[in-house]
Amino acid sequence: MTVRHANTIEEAQKLLVQAPSPVVVVPVYNAPEETALCVESILKHTQRTVSLLIVDDCGPDRTFFSDLEKHNAQFAHNIVVLRLEKNQGFIGACNAAFDATLDKDVILVNSDVIVGPTWYERMCAAGNSATDIATVSVFTNNGTILSLPHRNMPWPNIPNGLDVVEASRRIASVSQLTRPTIPTAIGHCFLIKRRALNLVGGFDTTFGTGYGEEVDFSQRLIQIGLRHIVADDVFVFHKGSSSFTSSARPQQLANDEIVYQRYPTYRGGVSRFASDPYSPLAAAINRASFQLRQPTIAIDGHCFGWAWAGTQQLTFEVIRSLAEGRPEQKFVVLFSEHAPKHIIDEIINVPNVSAEVIPNIMEDRQYRFDLVIRPHQVNSTEELRWLKRIAGRCIVGQLDFISYHNPTYFASDHEWLSQRELTRLTLASVDGVAWISDYSLEDGRRSGVVSGNAVHRVTFCGTNPSHRTSTAQRPATLHSTSRLITVLGVNYLHKNRIFALRVLQQLISQSFDCHLVLAGATPKFGSASQAEQDFLAAHPELFNHVTTLDALSEEEKQWLVSHSSLILYPSLAEGFGLVPFEAARLGTPTLSSRLTSLDEILPLDIPTVVEFDVDRTAEQIVHILSDSAVGTSIVEELIKRGNLFTWQRAGREFLSLIDEVLGSPKNRVDAIWAEAPVLAQIHTSDYLARIDKLNRISRRVSQANNRQFIRTVVGPPGSRRRQFLKKIPGLSSRG
Structure with missing residues (x-):
């Protein structure tokens, strides 16, 4: 099909009368190289049935039009060139196009824009998504409030060496088609519905050759009740200012003043809109921008000190699994100045993990991350404020609700209430929550704290730790040579060590040769130590059959577990329950309860504590320790089940949570008391x-x-x- 020419609007109308709607319009004034690339991209990525109207605004450089004639017979599209009688500027050229296209919608494309695949279809779909739409704008690298990858920061090129085809494909793949409303059409590339032109007319010629005309046009439409939206699945490249020289700056400033005089609320309104972090547009920009640049992600490592326990192990494994699961993503781990150097060195011994030492979180006020991750629960409002201060979004890990339900673990009602309110505040105000079991998540829902705008995902834990000591050391105060039955864990009341003593009493009464080891630190509040001492004082015959050990080193723990004949795990509450799996990987069977998360996590085909019946539990222990095949079967089943819960799987789930949080609207809740306690409580x-x-x-x-x-x-x-x-x-x- 050859290029057809029109010297008047009426001639152009006749050539476009059969054209489907919308018609693509490109006003051209000089800039031959940019215009050639623009038209080439339109012809390449637009259906052949679509018509293209090129408005020749009589620029002195005729290179583009000469080249167009040379390739005249090579085009499949209906291309119409409307040559204006004289230069009318961008506004005049656009108004001529509006008249030439009769009753059709128009997609106005600047001559320095390059479009990508399916751009036309996606813009049309957005324009037809509601009946009150006036215009549809699109994302670009250089387009004020629609600029990517950095919001409100026009950029001269597409970052990371991407071309417009790949950038368009990536952005379209993550779009949720929310099509946010915006306060003005953005003029580099936008669809104008014919209803809009019929209602308010074209661009106001008061604005001369250009600048500000699309804002004025948009405000007139808003005033009568129509909307402007973004096709958040479309991205185009925009070079910017190819047809305007630097001398146009005074005209731009003058035109801006006309807009501000006509629409006094516009300047403040668009400024607020552009900076609103909670809007649908903010979420859409977030989703799209991370397809063009890498998000900045930090992980809170303040838990790392000289002690190493479950929280440190969890945080270490989360860091390692995230880094290995997404090697192209860089992670920054935030340490306190008290973190040991060997721990920092081990954690950053991965190419995409670096360290940043924070001397004092109270003085750290620099916003510098897209996301910060706290793999475990928050301990204070100061920590929560710091997390939300340094990053746009925040994910925390919620391990369990054991202390939330139990006032015994606090010095006073005041401290217990404070911890409960902190939990409510945290889960209400963060953007994402990682749960280590389905039970924990359901417990949160039952407790009424899972609500609001946060994204919730069960990430589980891994039962295959990568951080494990290579040496083992016998605890110095353990001297027994009998078969060891070990209860492992901090001596909280819910660990139910008193039950283990009652079972031991039953075993000793049957002359069963064994020695009970109660290993774990003693908490300041909620400890079973006094009850255990009272029980042993009332049953002195057990004294020589029990060894109580305080907190163990990793070397001591490994020795104890691997040299025990059985791990007894009668816990009444767990967020996950790692101990049976850790023991199995060291070859030691476990007799566990099945309460709370343990019923979800443990394999079905192993013996477990039933209704905390002392006699029956003693019989189970005798059976396990008397038949090695039973113990071997328990170990094999635990290892098999544990292989379903790996840190690699947890890392994948966590990465999915990260992606969902980064693509979701920011949580609007910054601070709240979940309920109004009386003065006496707080x-x-x-x-x-x-x-x-x-x-x-x-x-x-x-x-x-x-x-x-x-x-x-x-x-x-x-x-x-x-x-x-x-x-x-x-x-x-x-x-």
Whole structure:
């Protein structure tokens, strides 16, 4: 099909009368190289049935039009060139195109734009997605509030060496087609519905040759109730200012003033819109931008100190699994200045992991990450504020609700309530939560704390730790040579070590040769130590059959587990329950309870503690330790089941959570008390005493103020003496 020419609008109308809607329009003034690339991309990525109207605005450089004629017979599309009688500027060229296209919608494309695959179809779909749409704009590298990859920062090229085809494909692949509403059409490439042109007309020629005309056009449409949206699945390349010289800057400033005079709320409104982190546009930009650049992700490593326990192991494995699961992504681990160097060195011994030492989180106020991850629970509001201060989004790990439900683990009701409220505040205000079991997530829902806008995902734990000591060391105070039955874990009441002592009593009464080891640190609150001591004092025959060990080193723990004949795990509450799997990987069977998450995690075909029946549990232990095949079967089943829960799987789930959080709207909740506690629940007794004293003084003053004598002496309401009287409670409370 040859290029057809029109010298008047009427001639162009006749050539486009059968054209499907919308018609693609490219106004051209000089810039031959950019225009050639623009038209080439349109012809390459647009269906052949679509018509292209090129408006020749009489630029002195005729190179593009000469080349177009040379290739005249090679085009499959219906191409119409409308040559204007004289140069009318961008606005005049656009208005001519609006008239030439009759009753059709128009896609206006700047001559320095390069489009990508399916751009036309996607813009049309967006334009037809609702009946009140006036215009459809698209993402670009250089387009004010629609700029990518950095919001509100026009960029001269597409980063990371990507071309527009690949960038378009990536952005379309993650779009959720939310098609956010925006305060103005963005002029580099936008679809205009014919209803909009019929209602308010074309561009206002007051704006001369260009700048500000699309804003004015957009505001007129907003005033009558139509909307402007973004096709958030379309990306085009925009060079910018190819047809305008630097001398156009004064005209741009003058036109901006016209807009501000006509629409006084526009400047402030568009500024607020552009900076709103919670809007659908912000979420769409976030999703799209990470297809063009790498998100900046930090992991909170403040738990790393000289001690190594479950929290440190969990955090280490999360870091390692994320880094290995996505080697092209860089991760920054944030350490305290107290973190040992050998721990930092081991953690950053992966090419895509680096370290940053934070001397004091209270003084760290620099926003610098797209996402920060706290793999375990938050301990204070200061930590939560810091996490939300340094990153656009935040993910925390929620291990369990054991302390949330149990006041025994706190020094006072005040501390317990504070911890509960911190949990509520955290889960209400972060953007994502990683749960280590389905049970924990359901427990959160039952407790009423899983709500709001956060993304929730069960990531599980891994049972194949990569951080494990290569040496083993016998605990110095363990001397028994009998078969060891070990209960492992911090001596909280829910670990149910007293049950293990009752089972031991039953075993000893049957003359079964064994020795019980109770290994684990003693917490300050909620410990079973006193109950255990009382039980042993009441049953002195057990004294020589029990060894109590405090917190173990990793070397001591490995020796103890691998040299035990059985791990007894009668826990009443767990968020996951790693101990049976850790023991199995060292060749030691476990007799465990099945409460809470353990019923979800443990294999079905192994013996477990039933209803905490002491006699029956003792019989199970004798059977396991008397028949090696039973113990071997337990170990094999635990290893088989544990292979389903690997850190590689946990890493993949965590990466999916990261992607979902980065592609979701930012949580609007920054600070909230989940419920309104009474003063007695949240304040100390000294504080309450001061409040009570102040209230008593205030009541006395109020009573005196209402007496007729005082009213006569002090004066009418509003008098200086009466105002002074009102200040007495505050004066009397000072000092």
